[in-house]
Amino acid sequence: MCVALPGTVLELDGDVAIVDFSGNQVRARAGLVPVVPGDRVLVHAGCILQKVSTDTADEMEDLFREIDEILSE
Amino acid sequence: MDLNTIKQFLYEYDGPDMNIMEVCGSHTAAIAKNGIPGLLSKKIHLISGPGCPVCVTPSAYIDRLLELAKQENTCVVTFGDLLRVPGSEKSLRMIKGEGGRVEMVYSPMDILEMAKNEPETCFVFAAVGFETTTPVYALLMQELVKYDIKNVKLLTALKTMPEAIGFLCENGAPIDGFIAPGHVSVVTGSKIFEPIAEKYDIPFGVSGFEGAEILTALYAIVKMRGQGRVINCYPAVVTAEGNVEAQESVETFFEPADAVWRGMGSIPGSGRILREEYAVFDAGSRDLTEDKKKNQACRCDQVLMGKIKPTECPLFGKVCTPLKPQGACMVSTEGNCFSWYSNHREV
Ligand code: SF4
Numbered sequence: 031m032c033v034a035l036p037g038t039v040l041e042l043d044g045d046v047a048i049v050d051f052s053g054n055q056v057r058a059r060a061g062l063v064p065v066v067p068g069d070r071v072l073v074h075a076g077c078i079l080q081k082v083s084t085d086t087a088d089e090m091e092d093l094f095r096e097i098d099e100i101l102s103e
Numbered sequence: 104m105d106l107n108t109i110k111q112f113l114y115e116y117d118g119p120d121m122n123i124m125e126v127c128g129s130h131t132a133a134i135a136k137n138g139i140p141g142l143l144s145k146k147i148h149l150i151s152g153p154g155c156p157v158c159v160t161p162s163a164y165i166d167r168l169l170e171l172a173k174q175e176n177t178c179v180v181t182f183g184d185l186l187r188v189p190g191s192e193k194s195l196r197m198i199k200g201e202g203g204r205v206e207m208v209y210s211p212m213d214i215l216e217m218a219k220n221e222p223e224t225c226f227v228f229a230a231v232g233f234e235t236t237t238p239v240y241a242l243l244m245q246e247l248v249k250y251d252i253k254n255v256k257l258l259t260a261l262k263t264m265p266e267a268i269g270f271l272c273e274n275g276a277p278i279d280g281f282i283a284p285g286h287v288s289v290v291t292g293s294k295i296f297e298p299i300a301e302k303y304d305i306p307f308g309v310s311g312f313e314g315a316e317i318l319t320a321l322y323a324i325v326k327m328r329g330q331g332r333v334i335n336c337y338p339a340v341v342t343a344e345g346n347v348e349a350q351e352s353v354e355t356f357f358e359p360a361d362a363v364w365r366g367m368g369s370i371p372g373s374g375r376i377l378r379e380e381y382a383v384f385d386a387g388s389r390d391l392t393e394d395k396k397k398n399q400a401c402r403c404d405q406v407l408m409g410k411i412k413p414t415e416c417p418l419f420g421k422v423c424t425p426l427k428p429q430g431a432c433m434v435s436t437e438g439n440c441f442s443w444y445s446n447h448r449e450v
Pocket residue numbers: 031032033126127128129130154155156233235284285286287437
């Protein structure tokens with residue numbers, strides 16, 4: 031039931047955002063997290079739930095470092 | 104470290120047996136779709152948990168929706184997933200066929216437009232969900248209050264995950280690690296699972312929904328066996344603290360309450376209901392505690408607690424199929440039985 035998909039905010043008019051999902055443009059409600067056009071966001075049930083961070087490569091590296099550290103304790 | 108190392112490790116793992124539960128229905132679906140059980144050593148067992156809000160909604164709740172749909176000048180508004188879930192006798196779809204008024208939407212916010220166009224009709228949203236969806240209902244409540252909209256109400260069956268996971272641990276579910284629900288964690292933050300991890304010395308991996316993400320989380324969980332730690336393997340959208348603004352909106356309108364889970368009974372503090380001051384927006388959620396099975400032989404309760412696999416239910420695939428579901432787990436596309444059935448999953 032609670033699928034959430036990542037898209038990109040194209041426009042923002044008050045609390046209503048137009049979000050692009052690989053070519054499909056959909057209206058979504060903002061209001062749970064501040065967003066600006068250009069942001070990558072996660073949309074659930076017609077509402078923007080969270081911003082998606084774009085430097086995931088770095089984050090995955092941090093993650094693997096963390097796993098390694100846990101293991102060597 | 105790279106994905107190949109992870110795959111090799113998981114395939115060749117020869118340590119003590121590990122039961123790992125994916126709590127979330129979207130993970131159950133992603134695991135089946137990506138063929139993950141076939142990539143794991145025979146010593147790693149994946150168990151599906153109670154992680155789909157549709158599957159855990161008790162029959163009394165559905166029955167109440169049915170009553171509402173039959174009332175004059177009343178319309179039940181719902182996500183499509185709920186339409187075929189059996190109450191004690193019938194489902195919303197059956198009532199609709201009999202002239203009850205039921206509308207399906209993609210977003211709870213769509214109800215605002217409906218209410219505006221038909222001021223004489225009372226629109227009741229079937230507000231089911233976990234921590235992921237509750238903030239959306241909080242946004243809806245903001246609008247209802249702000250514009251003083253009187254013909255929209257919520258029938259809530261809102262659940263919270265940590266309490267349910269705690270209940271499983273408390274009741275002897277044989278689990279050595281959890282894949283924590285990803286989208287719940289987006290809102291709550293990964294931190295919320297730390298107290299349970301520590302209390303039961305069970306590792307949690309917060310995971311995304313891609314095959315590689317799930318494998319990474321599994322790798323971390325297996326490596327952390329016996330350690331009460333939470334590791335966030337979904338950093339693109341999950342932080343330790345979660346979405347604090349969303350949490351605050353939820354706090355404004357909802358308070359913790361005991362909640363009934365289909366098959367598991369009432370779990371203290373595992374739900375949310377509208378606060379007393381917003382009770383006028385409640386369509387009667389407080390007393391929906393009964394949970395009658397449509398088919399007595401349905402074993403959803405044990406399936407949801409990870410005690411049996413869907414295929415061990417005697418009705419599975421014979422009497423109970425997605426076209427003729429006997430229990431809720433066969434209805435939702437994220438339901439355990441549905442997922443096993445439609446992917447021909449056997450282990
Ligand atoms: S994403 Fe949320 S609602 Fe959907 S299956 Fe996972 S926990 Fe359940």
